[in-house]
Amino acid sequence: MKLLKTTVWALLIGLSFQSCAKKAEEKKEETSTEQKSESREIWTKEQAKEWYGKKDWIVGADFLPSTAINQLEMFQEASFDTATINKELGWAEGIGMNTMRVYLHDLLWQQDSTGFLKRLDTFLTIADKHKIKPVFVIFDSCWDPFPKLGTQRAPKPGVHNSGWVQSPGYDALKDSTQYPRLERYVKGVVKKFADDDRVLAWDIWNEPDNTNNSSYGKIELPNKVDYVLPLMKKAFGWARSVNPEQPLTAGVWAGDWTSHETLKPIEKASIDESDVVTFHNYEDAKDFEKRIKQLQQYDRPIICTEYMSRGNGSFFETSLPIAKKYNVGAINWGLVDGKSQTIYPWESWKKTYTSEPPLWFHDIFRKDGTPYKKAEVDLIKQLTARK
Template sequence: MKFLKTTVWALLICLSFQSFAINAEDKKQANPREIWTKEQANQWYSQQGWLVGADFLPSTAINQLEMFQAADFDTVTINRELGWASKIGMNTMRVYLHDLLFQEDSAGFVKRLDTFLNIAQKHKIKPLFVLFDSCWDPFPKLGKQRAPKPGVHNSGWVQSPGLEALKDSTQYARLERYVKGTVAAFANDSRVLAWDIWNEPDNPNTSSYGKVELPNKVDYVIPLLSKAFVWARSVNPSQPLTAGVWNGNWETHETLTPIEKVMIDQSDIITFHNYEDAADFEKRIKQLQQYGRPMICTEYMSRGNGSFFKGSLPIAKKYNVGAINWGLVDGKSQTIYPWDSWKKTYTAEPELWFHDIFRKDGTPYKKDEVELIKKLTSAK
């Protein structure tokens, strides 16, 4: 009888604890944190050091799905290539996720993200995770991904959410579970730098998939983008949330488009893209200084478009702006080819690479670029 009483008490204590935990979580989500003040954002940024990195996809993956699906998760290549980044002084990577990965196997997906973070931490790299993306193929599918189209830039990259989910509001509950579940799993994880809610949300993909895109895509994206910020903030992440402006007139807040205003107003830190020359890069930084928040350029460096490390990176350091270039290693994404490869045929490696830093064997495409990055980051 004494044993039975002890067991009952233990069970009651356990149930009480579970009830407390559930109530605490409900309360936590009922009272999401506010958008950071400028002071909070700048205090966070002061603890990061100068952020330099790349938009990262291992050379063996063609897109976000192939990077993180269980059958294709290539930790050997990830470890090797992040090692090359670390050796030239890079301390962050921008990494794209996908809602279908969470839908298929949320526990497995989170476990693989944890493994990825362990590898990155070993190389002293803190990733910035991207939750949604409006670029390239609007019809993502799980499973074996197609082979790259020879000579075509990002021929297999996919959007998240895809077109069908974007226009189907009955799927928004699933997208909400993805955002909340993914962010909550790492909400207090010091290995994560930040959360990029949506990459180029209003990109119409005119040169690639424009003919099959939703003609009124932005009308669907704006409310979902706003919801995604709320979902992510509801689980009280210790890391900042952001969405990067990438095209348009940023001279004043009034000159922003409606979707750009959502991106700026909901962001804890300011992020942006710039694939233009050094003068334009500096002009954009000065325009965004009006918000008084830390800045990270989350995409730059397109040699064929006049954007080079030697032009943009010293300016980023001058203004203490984080700098994340597109592409680390030449691989299945084929981003050494320019954007116009969707309309122009390339039968050999271009003499001037568009993106990327290393060849698959780890040798730099341009040694002087690597030396500049090492010098500016003070890598030994």
């Protein structure tokens, strides 16, 4: 009898554990379903236009404080320079700019996710003081494919962007076991600021198929685009899964945009996954206008997230009025001459420069806040002035 009672109790306990386990699994599935249902869709054209219609004309620069050589130096704790950021964003505000395009990095999350988010919040507080809403760039395929945390190297004299680094780097891009880490980074950053009105937009991947042939091409990952394309699509999904109120985008920057059929697969993905259309153009005014007209076929808001390379025929006085004519947002490369050394042209990787070039390639201000060309800042002020 005692043995029978023991057996019955064991069965009851077993059934109870099974029931609890089943309920836990059902709860887990319910939670998963709820999370999936919260993941928003790509915006409709109407949603995108409604968002854009509530914004002033978007004008700004790709921003790195003059004291930082790259994204890591900008945001690592030891080199996070709030005084310079505050000063230089004040100069941007002074000429009517209302956004800055700012690059992040997956290694910053890996190093210190809590501290990184706090510094991002601090940056947003400073930017908000200057009425500037940043576009945050999540991943980037440009320049050095071997990023390293810690103290960053000094600039190579006279060389354009001699210390900028890719995110993810070569090793992480080819190693799918690191993708869960990248997923945590994307979701963690976007979720933290998903309903923060201080953030303008999320740029998922900068120039995703850039293989840096004129600088690091010989040491790039072979078939790099084969790795980037599926990961970029995943990254869009990760960002949407936390339901951001801001638009997601990835810009097209090279190729034939005549029709959707003429786009390369990675360009199609960039357009198809984006809530608003973004692009780069460092050519003359005629080409700038042609590109805008080509992208109008998608019937979505358009923002140029990189332009203005004086040595390449792209100028404020020629491109910016066209952007305003078509109500296209305009974000030029570079605000202040600094450690990125983007006053030097791309060819500085091949040609030696021993002094300041007679014609600056990028950037608007010198380190003391005086403009490189007063006529340029006067034009920007004039075009951004509220009537």
